[in-house]
Amino acid sequence: MLEGKFDQSTLLKKIVDAIKDCVKLCNFNCTEHGITVQAVDDSRVLLVSLLVGQTAFDDYRCDRDITLGIDLESFSKIIKTANNEDYLTLMADDTPDSVHTIFEDKKKERVSEYSLKLMNIDSEFLKIDDMEYDSVINMPSYEFAKIVRDLKNLGESLVITVTKDSVKFSSEGETGNGSVVLKPYTDMDKPDESVKVTLDSPVDLTFGSKYLNDIIKATSLSDVITIKLADKTPALFEYKLDAGGYLRFYLAPKFDEED
C-alpha cells in the first residue's frame, strides 16, 4: 500500500512538467524512503534521475516496494486540474494496476479523485556510480536557463569551456556564433545568486542544445543548479528539491569524429 500526501500539489506539477518532454513513459519506483524515477529519453542521450524523499511528503507510507508505470502526458493532464494549494495524495495497491490521485481543497470541502491506469514499461536501470568530476559549477538556475535559451538560437551545439577563472558557454552556427562568459562571483546577501567554480582540471565539452533546453525546464524546481563536468563523461545537471530530494539530468556529450 502506497500513500503519499503532498502539502501542495505544485511540487509534483513542477516535477512532471520538467521531465514529461524528454521522457514520455517512466516507472515510479516507490520504496519506504520515497519515490525514485530513472528514465532515459528516446535518443538515449539524456538520463533523468529523480528522488522525491520521504521528507517531501506530509504523510508517506509505502509498505512494499512497488513500481508505477506512468504515462506522464496523461498524468500531467490529471494533476494540472489541481489548484496549486491543494493537498495531493498518491495512492496505490501493493500490486497496482492503477494509481489514484486525490486533490483536496484546503479551505473548501472539495475532493477530486482521479485514477490512472498503469503501464507495463520496459526500462533498463543504469547503475550510476558516484564519479569524480573535473569541475563543478554552482550558479543560479535562471541564469543558466537564459544562457541556454539565448545560445540555442545560434547553433545545435553548446560548448562549455571551464578554465581556471571563467566558464564560457559558446555556440556556433551557420548564421554566426556567440558566447557568454561567467566569472566566479559571490553574493553575500543572496547566496543563491553566486557563481561558484571548483576546478581540478580544465574542461571543454560540447552538448546538444536541444537536450539542454529540456533540462532547463526544471528551473522552477530550484534556484540553484549544480553542473558537474568531466572530460568524456556525461555532465550532471542537478536541481535540489528544497523539501528533500533532487532532480538530476545526465547528459552525454558530443564527440568529434576523430575521438
Place this chain on the structure above:
Amino acid sequence: MGVHSLWDIVGPTARPVRLEALSRKKLAVDASIWIYQFLKAVRDKEGNSLPSSHIIGFFRRICKLLYFGILPIFVFDGGVPVLKRETINARKNRRLKKAETTRETAQKLLAIQIQRQAENAVKSQRNNPITTRSHEEEEEEELVFLEDLPITFEKRKGEITLPDRAPTPSSIKFRKQDEYDLPNLTEFKVYKDDTRIMPEEEFMESYEDFDHVDGININEVDPKSKEFEMLPKATQYMILSHLRLKSRLRMGYQKEQLQELFPNSMDFSKFQIQQVQRRNFYTQKLMNVAGMGEDGNATKRIAGDKDRRYALVKNEDGWTLALSKEESSAENPISLDDPEDDITRDVEAYNEVAQPQSRSEVINSKADSDSDSDFEDVPLAKAEAPETQEEKDFQFALVKSIYDQYESEPPLDHVSTVPTSIDGFNQEELDKAIEESKKDYFLSKEKEAEMLNVSALTGTDPENKDDTDTFNLDFGSSILFSSNREEKKKIGPDNTNRLVHETGTLGRSFLFNPDVSETGRIELKKDQTKPITNIIEDDESEVVEVTSPKEQPPRELPSWFRDEVQRTLNPHNERFVSYNAFDHQQNKKEEEAGLIPWHEAKKYLEEHEPEDDKSDEEIQEIASVIPHIEKPPSIEEPEKNGTRKAAVIDYDFEKEDEDELVQQLQIEELDHEILKNQIKATHTVPISSLETRITEEQLLQEKLQKAKRDSDEVTETMINDVQELLRRFGIPYITAPMEAEAQCAELLKIGLVDGIITDDSDCLLFGGDHVYKNMFNQKQYVECYIKDDIEAKVGLSRDKLIELALLLGSDYTEGIKGIGPVLAMEILAEFESLEGFKDWFDDNTKTVKSNNDLNALRKSLLTRIKNGKLYLPDSFPDEAVSRAYLYPEVDSDKTEFKWGVPNLDQIRSFLMFNVDWSQERVDEVMIPLIRDMNRKKADGTQSTIGEFFSQEFVQSRKEVNLGKRMKQAANKLNKRRKNQ
C-alpha cells in the same frame, strides 16, 4: 538457418534496444544471407523477382544503419563447411520426399496395377506367336494418316472387340456400323484400336481416360519439369508414351476441319513438323525413362508398349537388340532398312497374319498411305532446302553406308553401356557392359574407319549413285541430309568424316528407339532436337579417335554451325529453335565458366579407355538431350570458388520461413518509406539546390565497371554488386574464410566490433555476444541477445547451446527427429550431458529394465523409444558438430576497420545504372542522409548515456516469459551450472 527453434527458447531473454542506442556502435553485419533473402522475398507486383533486388535491399538497409549512426562492417560468407552442405542437402532431400508421399503413394499403387496389367498383356502376347511377328511400329505409323481410310477403321473396330487380336470375320460384320460411327470417332480412340491386343475393358478405361494417367492430366504435365522426374518411373513412362502418341494425332480434327484450320497447306505441314519434333522429344524422354538392359543372358525388356517388346539378347558377339525372343537372335539381328523396306515387310507380315483378303488390302492401302504421307512432307523439305542431284547422291551414299554398317555388324555394342549409365553409373553393371562391348567396340571401330573411307569418296562415287534408284528417300532423311549438306558446305570437305560420324551417332542412338521402322523420321527428329553442341562433341571426339587432328575445328565453330543448321532445319518452329538456342547458350556459358572446357573434355576423352570414352559420350548426349533433367552446373560452382571469394550458397529456406521473409521485407519496405520521410523531415532544405548532375559519361563509365565486375556466375555478380555499393558508401566489408556468422563472433571476441547484427542463431553457438536480431523489422525495438542473459535466464551456456543444436538440428546437423525445443531443454536438464543421454538410451534399447523408479520425463522418453519415435544414431552426439561450432575457421586479423564517407556521385550513378532509379529518387534519401552525417561530423557525434553507465536491466516485475516445462528445465540447468 541456425538452430531450429533456438530463438523461441532464448527469445524471452532478449533485451529490447532502441535503434538510437546503437549510435556510434561498431556492429558486424552478417550479410551472408541478405542477398538470398532479397532474392527470395523482394518481388515486383507480378511476383517476379527483380534483377536488382539485392542492390535495392542493401541500399535500404545501409541507409537505415547509417541514419542511426551505426558503424557497420559487412561480413560475407567465404565458403560452406562440408558439414553444413551435407546437412542442407540431406534436409532438402528429406523434405522433397515428404512432399511427395501422399500423392505418390496413390500413384504408386496405380502404377503397380498398370504394370501388372501390362505384364499380363505381354504374357498373352508371348503366347500368341502370330502377334509377335507383326511389326507394331507400323500400327503407329498408320495413325497419322488414317483420315482417308474408313476401311482402315473398320478393320480396327473389328479388332477392338477381340482382345486376343485374332482376326475373325466379325470385322467384316462391323463394316456398316463403322460407316455409321465414323464421323463421331475421335482420334485417340482410333489409336487405341490400333494397339490390337488391348483388352476391351482396359480399352474402355483408357479411352475414357486417355488424357489422364494416374489421375494426372497429361496435357498439364510438363515433362521437362523436376516434378515430373519425381513421379514413379511407371507413371512417367505412361505419361510420356501417351503424350508421344498424342503428338501423332491430329488433335481430333477431321480432314475437313484441318483444312479449315490450316487453309494454307504449308501451315499444316509446319504443324506436322512441329508435332514430329514434339514426338521426338517424347521419344527421347521415353527412352530415358524406360529401364534398359542389365546383366544376365536372359532377355531383358528394354522398352515398349504392351504390344511390343524390345529386348537385349546376348549372343557370342555381344548384345543385340531383338524385337522379340522368337524373332531375333545373333544370326538375325534387326536390320535397319529404309522405311520403304520396312513398310513392305510390314505388309508382308500382315499378309501372313490376316487371312481374309479384305484385310490385307486394307493394310496395303494403309501402307500406301504411309508412304504417301512420307512424300507429302517431302515437298516441304525440298522447299526448305532444294537439293542438287549431286548432294542427293551424297546423302544417299551416306545413308547407304550407315545402313551397310548396321546391317553388317551387331549394332548394339553401345546400347549395353547406355542404359547402365542412365541408371546412375552402376559400376557393376557398367563394368560388365564394358567387357561385353569391348570386342564389339573394336570391331565397330574398324568398320567405322572403313566406312569413313567409303564416305569420303561418296561425293563422286558412282556405285553409290546407283543406289539412288533403289532408295526411296523419305522426308526425314532429306531433312537430315539437307542439314548435313549445310554442314558440309560450311565446314568444307575436310569435315565429311565428322558428318558421317554424326550420322553414325544418330543412327546408333536411334537404335534404342522402339520405332525401328521410322528410321528416317527418328533420325530427323534426333537431329532437330539434339543439342548440336553435343553432336559436335561427339564428332570431335570421334575425329580425334580416328586420328585426323588437322580436322579439329576452331572452338567457335559450334555456335555458327549449329545456328545455321538450326535455322535450316526449323525455320518455322520457333519453340524448338529457341530451346536449342538456350541450350547452346548454356553450353557456351559452361564453357566460359570453365566447367567443361572443351579441350579438357577432349583430353579426358583421349586419355580414357575407349569404352569409357564411348559411354561417356553417350551419357553426355543423353544428358544433354534433356538438359532440364540435368542439374544446372551451379551446384559445382561453390566448390570451385576461390577460398576468400564471397561464396554463393544455396540457402535452404523452409516454406514458412520464406513466407515470413516476404512479409518481413514488405514491412521493411514500408519501414524504409517511413525512414525516408523521417530523414527528409530533419532537413527542410530543398534537395535540388546543390547537386551536381550525373552525366552520360559517368553512366558509361559505370557500364564499364559493371562489365568488369560481372563474372560468369550470377549470384557472384550480385555479391560483387553489393560490395561495390558498400565501397561507395565507404563501409568496410570482409569475406570470412568460411561462415560469416562465425567470423562475426570472432570479430566481437577480438574486440573489433561491439555487437553483431544477424538473424542466424548459429552466431550464439560460435560464441557471439550482443547479437542484435530483427534489426530491420519495423519494430521500435531491436532484440539484443547477450550471452550472460541467456546463461542466467535459461541456463544455456555456449556448450549447452551446442548440445541443443545437436538435439534440435541446425545447419551442421540434422538433429534428432521428434525432439522439439521443450523436450530438448528437458533432456539437457535431466541428463548431465548428451553422452549421458546416449548411454541411457543405449541401456534402455539394448536391455530391458524395470522402469518403476523413473521420473516422468524418462518414462515419456522411454515410451517414445519403444514406439520408434525417438532414435539416437550411433554417432550421436557427433563430435564433429561441436568442433565445428567451437573451432570454426575464422580470420583473427586484428587490424582496425576504417569507415569512409559515402561518395554521393558514385552512389547516384551506381543506382541509376543498376537499379534504373532516377537521380531524384536516389537524392531523396541520400542527400538528407549525407547532410545528416556531415552535420554530425562537424558538430561531433552525440554519444549516448549507455556508453558510460553499465546497464542493469530490471525485469523484477516481468518474469522471463517461459512455458512451465521450459521454466523448470531452465531452473534445473541453472542450478547445475551454479553448482559446478
